[in-house]
Each structure stands twice: as C-alpha cells, then as structure tokens.
Amino acid sequence: MICLRIMHGFIAGALITFAASTFAGGPLVVCYQLATKYPGAGNVSLNYDQGTLGSRTKEQADALVTEAVSLWTNVATSTVMLSRGPDLSVDVTSSNYLAYLYNFSDGLNPVIYDTDGSIIDSMFGVGAKNSVLGFAGSAWNNNGTQCEYKEGRAVINGYISVSDTTMKVVLAHETGHLIGLDHTQLDNSQGLVNSNYPLMYPIAYRGLTSLHEDDTAAVSALYPTATVASVYGQLTGVFTQANGTPIRGANIWAKDINTNKVFSSVSDYLSQNTGYFKFILLPGIYTLHAEAIHTGFTSGSSVGPYSETSSDLSFQPPLYNNGVAIAPMVFGGGAPTQLVIATGCASSAIFKMDGTGSVGGNCGADNLSPTLPTGLSATPVSSAQINLSWVASTDNVGVTSYKVFRGGTLVGSPATTSFNDTGLTASTSYSYTLAACDAANNCSAQSNPVSAMTMPTTTSSNLALASVGAVASASSVTDSSYPASAVNNNQRTGAPWGNGGGWRDGTSNTYPDWVQINFNGTKTVDRVVIYTLQDNLTNPIEPTDTLTFSAWGVTDFTVQGWDGSTWITLATVNGNNLVKRTVSFAAFTTNRIRVNITGALSGHSRITEIEAWGK
Numbered sequence: 001m002i003c004l005r006i007m008h009g010f011i012a013g014a015l016i017t018f019a020a021s022t023f024a025g026g027p028l029v030v031c032y033q034l035a036t037k038y039p040g041a042g043n044v045s046l047n048y049d050q051g052t053l054g055s056r057t058k059e060q061a062d063a064l065v066t067e068a069v070s071l072w073t074n075v076a077t078s079t080v081m082l083s084r085g086p087d088l089s090v091d092v093t094s095s096n097y098l099a100y101l102y103n104f105s106d107g108l109n110p111v112i113y114d115t116d117g118s119i120i121d122s123m124f125g126v127g128a129k130n131s132v133l134g135f136a137g138s139a140w141n142n143n144g145t146q147c148e149y150k151e152g153r154a155v156i157n158g159y160i161s162v163s164d165t166t167m168k169v170v171l172a173h174e175t176g177h178l179i180g181l182d183h184t185q186l187d188n189s190q191g192l193v194n195s196n197y198p199l200m201y202p203i204a205y206r207g208l209t210s211l212h213e214d215d216t217a218a219v220s221a222l223y224p225t226a227t228v229a230s231v232y233g234q235l236t237g238v239f240t241q242a243n244g245t246p247i248r249g250a251n252i253w254a255k256d257i258n259t260n261k262v263f264s265s266v267s268d269y270l271s272q273n274t275g276y277f278k279f280i281l282l283p284g285i286y287t288l289h290a291e292a293i294h295t296g297f298t299s300g301s302s303v304g305p306y307s308e309t310s311s312d313l314s315f316q317p318p319l320y321n322n323g324v325a326i327a328p329m330v331f332g333g334g335a336p337t338q339l340v341i342a343t344g345c346a347s348s349a350i351f352k353m354d355g356t357g358s359v360g361g362n363c364g365a366d367n368l369s370p371t372l373p374t375g376l377s378a379t380p381v382s383s384a385q386i387n388l389s390w391v392a393s394t395d396n397v398g399v400t401s402y403k404v405f406r407g408g409t410l411v412g413s414p415a416t417t418s419f420n421d422t423g424l425t426a427s428t429s430y431s432y433t434l435a436a437c438d439a440a441n442n443c444s445a446q447s448n449p450v451s452a453m454t455m456p457t458t459t460s461s462n463l464a465l466a467s468v469g470a471v472a473s474a475s476s477v478t479d480s481s482y483p484a485s486a487v488n489n490n491q492r493t494g495a496p497w498g499n500g501g502g503w504r505d506g507t508s509n510t511y512p513d514w515v516q517i518n519f520n521g522t523k524t525v526d527r528v529v530i531y532t533l534q535d536n537l538t539n540p541i542e543p544t545d546t547l548t549f550s551a552w553g554v555t556d557f558t559v560q561g562w563d564g565s566t567w568i569t570l571a572t573v574n575g576n577n578l579v580k581r582t583v584s585f586a587a588f589t590t591n592r593i594r595v596n597i598t599g600a601l602s603g604h605s606r607i608t609e610i611e612a613w614g615k
Contacts, residue, residue, distance in 0.1 A: 028137075030270055048088065049087070077231050077232065079223045080179055136153065185264060233346070233363060235346075239252055239275040255287050255289065266293075347361035374391045395436070398439065400438055404432065462611045472486075475505060486501060486502045522590065528571070528583050534547060545578075548579065552600075554607060556574045560594045
C-alpha cells in the first residue's frame with residue numbers, strides 16, 4: 001500500500017488548518033510503533049524546480065535550498081544525506097503540479113517553487129498563500145510489518161516576501177518534515193528567546209540559519225550514526241497520573257541545569273498507550289518537565305500524535321480541564337530531581353503528574369572525577385601574597401570548583417582558574433597543590449606541587465612622586481601638552497598621550513635631553529624605574545617587566561645623582577627596548593636624580609613616569 005501525507009505548513013504569523021497526523025520532538029509518522037524513515041542511511045536525492053521563487057531567480061532559489069538542506073546533512077551524529085539530483089524538466093505551476101505532487105513512482109523528490117502562491121491557493125483555498133510559507137512530506141510503503149518512506153516532495157511559497165534567512169529556515173524546516181521529523185514545542189516557556197526557537201517549531205520564529213540542539217538530537221535519533229552513543233546518553237520514561245494511568249499527548253522536556261540546553265518529546269509518541277517518552281541527551285545534569293500542548297497547535301501545526309484536532313487527547317483531561325491547561329510541572333516537585341546523563345548511558349524515569357516518581361538505568365549518580373589540573377604556577381606579588389593560576393580541568397558533567405592546598409591544608413575553593421593567597425609571612429617559601437571538583441563532589445587527585453617565596457619586608461617607597469613633595473623639571477618640552485610634571489604623577493601608561501600623559505623634549509634629534517626629580521629633602525635611593533612610551537599609545541596597558549617597544553621609546557640613558565657639587569653617574573643603559581626599565585645601583589644619598597638621555601626612537605625623548613625607590 002502506498003500512502004502520502006503532505007504534512008505541516010510552516011507559517012508566518014498564522015496557523016494553517018489542514019489535516020495531518022504528527023509526532024513531536026521526533027518522528028513525523030509512526031507505524032507499528034516504529035518511527036517511519038527512509039531506508040538505510042537515509043539517502044534522498046532532491047529534484048529542484050525549473051521556475052523562479054517570487055522575486056528570486058532560479059539560481060538564487062537553488063542556492064538557498066542547497067544551503068538549507070546542508071544543515072541536516074552536516075550533522076555528525078546523523079547518517080541522513082540529502083543530495084541534489086537532476087532538476088525537474090519543467091517549471092511546476094498550478095496548471096501542472098498534480099503530475100509531480102501525486103506521482104509516487106517516478107523516482108523524483110521534487111522541490112517545487114510556487115512562485116506566485118497559486119499552488120498553495122489551489123490546494124488549501126484562495127488566500128492561503130498569504131499565510132502558508134510551505135509544506136512538505138513523504139509517501140511511504142506499508143508492507144504489513146513496517147513502513148518506509150518512498151518519495152518526498154516540498155512546496156515553497158514565493159508569494160510572501162521574506163528575508164533570505166527566513167527562507168532558509170523555511171526550506172530547512174520543510175526538508176525536516178520530508179525526511180520524517182515532526183514539530184516540537186520548545187519556546188519561551190522553556191526560557192528560549194524567539195530567535196532561538198528550534199527550527200522545527202510550528203511557527204517561523206528562528207532567526208539563526210543553524211539547527212537548535214533539539215533539532216540535532218531529533219535527526220540523530222531518527223538516523224543515528226554508529227558513534228551516536230559517544231556523543232549522547234539516553235533517557236526514556238513514562239508520564240502518568242498519580243495512580244499510574246498513562247497520560248498521552250503531553251509536552252515533555254528536559255533542561256540541562258548548567259548550559260540551559262533543552263530537548264523535547266511527547267508522552268506516548270509511539271502510540272503504545274503507556275505514556276512513553278524518549279530523549280537522546282548531551283552529557284549533563286537535567287531536570288525533567290511536563291506541560292500541555294498549546295491549543296493553537298493542531299492539524300498542520302500539530303505537535304504530537306494527539307493534537308490533530310481540538311478534541312484530541314492533548315487538549316482533554318487531565319492535561320486540560322474545562323479548556324484550561326494544567327500548570328507546568330517538574331519531576332521532583334519543589335526539590336527537582338536531577339538526572340545525570342553521560343555518553344553511552346541509558347537512564348529511565350517514571351514521572352507522575354504530582355511530581356513524584358523514580359529513576360533507574362545505568363547512568364546513576366555522577367561518579368566520574370574531573371581531570372587532573374595542569375599548568376599550576378605561583379607568583380609572589382608582595383611580602384604577604386602569592387598569586388596562583390592554572391589550566392582548566394574537564395569533567396563529564398562540569399567542573400564546579402577547585403580546591404587549593406597550601407602545605408597540604410585547604411586554603412581556598414575558587415570556581416575560576418586563579419586564586420590569590422594572602423596573609424602570608426615575608427621571605428617565606430610556600431608549597432601549593434590543586435584538585436578539581438564537580439557538583440557531585442567528585443574531586444581529582446592533587447596536582448604536582450609548585451613553590452614560591454614571598455617578597456622580603458621593605459620600607460622602601462617611591463620618593464619621586466609629586467604627592468610626596470618631589471618636583472620634576474626637564475631640559476626642554478615640546479609644549480604644554482607634554483609637561484615635565486607628567487613624569488611623577490603616578491600614571492605609567494602614558495594616557496592620554498599628547499594631553500598630559502607624558503613628557504616629550506622640544507629638540508628633535510638633538511641629544512642629550514634630561515629630566516630631573518628634586519626630592520622633598522635628602523633621600524637614599526638604590527633603584528630607579530624609567531617608563532617610556534609604549535607602541536600602542538592610543539590604547540596602552542599597565543606596563544609589565546617584559547613589555548617591549550619598537551616605535552617611540554628611550555634606548556640609551558644614564559641615571560645620575562647630585563653629590564652637592566656635580567652629577568655622579570649611578571647606572572648606564574644602552575640598547576634598551578623595554579617600556580619599563582628598572583635600574584638598580586649601590587645606595588646613594590642625594591636630594592635629586594636625573595635621567596640623561598642620549599638616544600631615542602623617532603627623534604624625541606619620551607618618558608611617561610620615573611620612580612625613585614629608597615627611604
């Protein structure tokens with residue numbers, strides 16, 4: 001027996017009303033309690049129309065079809081393969097469409113471009129072209145024990161003006177029906193924004209030319225690869241009333257509590273009268289939910305095998321009472337049961353309408369530990385603090401925290417890959433190890449230890465700051481935008497350059513240039529830090545000890561101290577390429593220091609800050 005269902009219009013702003021029997025969140029047709037599909041891997045060769053699609057040329061329409069069907073054939077966990085065969089020999093119109101739409105033995109799977117909507121009007125009544133964007137389905141063969149699709153066809157409406165993105169979504173949606181996928185009801189009730197509703201939602205909301213995770217799972221369940229178990233786990237169950245009576249036609253959905261990814265099914269979608277549902281799920285921790293199907297989703301927009309008409313089971317007690325839908329419910333009630341799914345495992349649930357139930361299967365509790373943390377490093381930043389960082393660990397469900405041990409004692413449990421250990425003793429060595437943990441408190445072994453020593457206690461301070469009474473002067477300045485006072489204002493980046501961010505001399509390509517700091521009294525210094533202009537002067541960063549320059553910086557200079565009668569050279573630097581250059585020397589007592597510059601890039605001496613450390 002050969003049968004045809006032209007199923008499911010995909011609509012823009014309205015619901016169409018032609019008959020179809022459907023199965024949501026999974027197969028479109030169930031026969032002998034088995035999902036109907038194309039034989040074998042699911043290879044279907046499509047035959048494109050010769051005509052145009054509204055304002056789009058044939059070439060433009062063909063390209064959109066090819067891009068749309070590739071969304072399904074590019075799913076790594078599905079074997080379905082949609083290819084382009086020979087194009088139809090004619091432009092299919094309202095005058096000849098019957099020969100192509102209802103011919104199930106010509107070996108063709110036509111994709112028909114209804115350029116003016118006349119085919120849709122002819123089939124569904126005048127004016128249907130104003131709301132129906134397309135429809136698709138496949139004929140199947142029933143041999144008495146199973147059903148297999150034989151040929152498919154899709155009709156796409158070119159009368160309604162839509163964007164290329166919407167047209168791709170329409171084409172992909174209708175192709176999904178052609179290969180045997182039904183509608184799903186995942187929307188804002190599950191926390192999704194309109195643009196991220198699944199592609200197989202009955203209304204054309206999706207704004208992304210990609211598959212939602214529910215679409216990917218649905219096609220992978222219908223046409224699975226041999227490796228699907230290496231990506232997904234399985235959850236099966238039954239949805240019943242409190243007394244165990246099966247509930248048919250409810251929307252069942254699962255949500256990962258960490259990623260918020262959602263997947264859908266419909267209770268009793270195999271028409272077994274058991275309330276059965278089935279998911280394939282990515283690894284994670286899930287909560288399980290149930291709700292009623294929307295009353296508008298009937299006929300060609302139906303969701304599940306029991307929403308064909310408004311009198312079907314999806315809209316009757318116990319899911320609807322006097323036309324009012326039940327409140328959405330969660331497995332476990334006020335303390336939702338968390339279902340752990342790992343790749344290759346199979347979990348089961350008895351989900352009762354009062355929220356009670358039980359869990360079985362071989363997934364069980366999460367008992368896998370995260371991977372061992374690597375890359376642990378420890379950096380002393382002061383006499384009382386050491387900063388730790390490391391590479392993130394991985395877990396079958398998800399890493400939730402790390403345990404930091406100092407000398408074997410737990411000192412912190414950060415959720416990120418860094419930790420600052422404070423309150424330490426100066427000049428003291430500390431050893432650290434690290435373990436990664438998940439939500440089930442499975443923890444890895446501790447990492448290899450690393451050690452670091454805190455800095456010594458020091459009373460040294462920056463004596464060059466204007467805020468402590470020091471005064472800066474220079475041999476020359478370009479103008480008031482580059483004042484000498486910019487070198488001791490405690491701002492090292494040079495921002496904003498050209499507006500008080502740093503000093504630049506006024507004698508281009510003439511050296512030496514100098515900038516001088518007069519202290520607030522006689523001081524003893526043993527270290528000077530010179531900050532020169534960094535290359536990225538429009539978006540500078542706080543200079544580090546390793547930051548280099550190649551465009552503007554000071555390359556050659558001496559640090560000098562005044563002994564009361566002459567300048568004494570304390571240190572000499574040649575060939576400098578560091579933005580932050582630290583110069584240390586024997587302690588020297590003076591009331592002023594000078595940086596004498598004998599070489600710089602791009603014609604001018606440029607300094608953003610000078611620090612003089614001592615006491």
